[in-house]
Amino acid sequence: MHQLPQTGYLRLPQIIGNPKAEPPIPPIIPVSKSTWWDGVKSGRYPKLVKLSLRTTAWRVEDIRALIERMA
Structure with a gap:
C-alpha cells in the first residue's frame, strides 16, 4: 500500500497517478481523470477541498476511508 501521511491533503495527480x-x-x-470527477460529482468519491482559487485537494483521511470501502 502507498505510504500516505496521517493528515493533510492530496492533489489529483497524487490520487490517480501521473505516468x-x-x-x-x-x-x-x-x-x-474524468471517472474521478464523475465520482466526486455523484458522491462515490470524497468531496473536494478548495485550498485556494486554483488549488483543489482531498483530505488524506477521506482517501483512506475510500480505500477501506473499496477493499
Missing part, C-alpha cells in the same frame, strides 16, 4: 511526471507518480486509485 508522464518525472519521476512517474503511481496511482492510489487507478481511474481516469
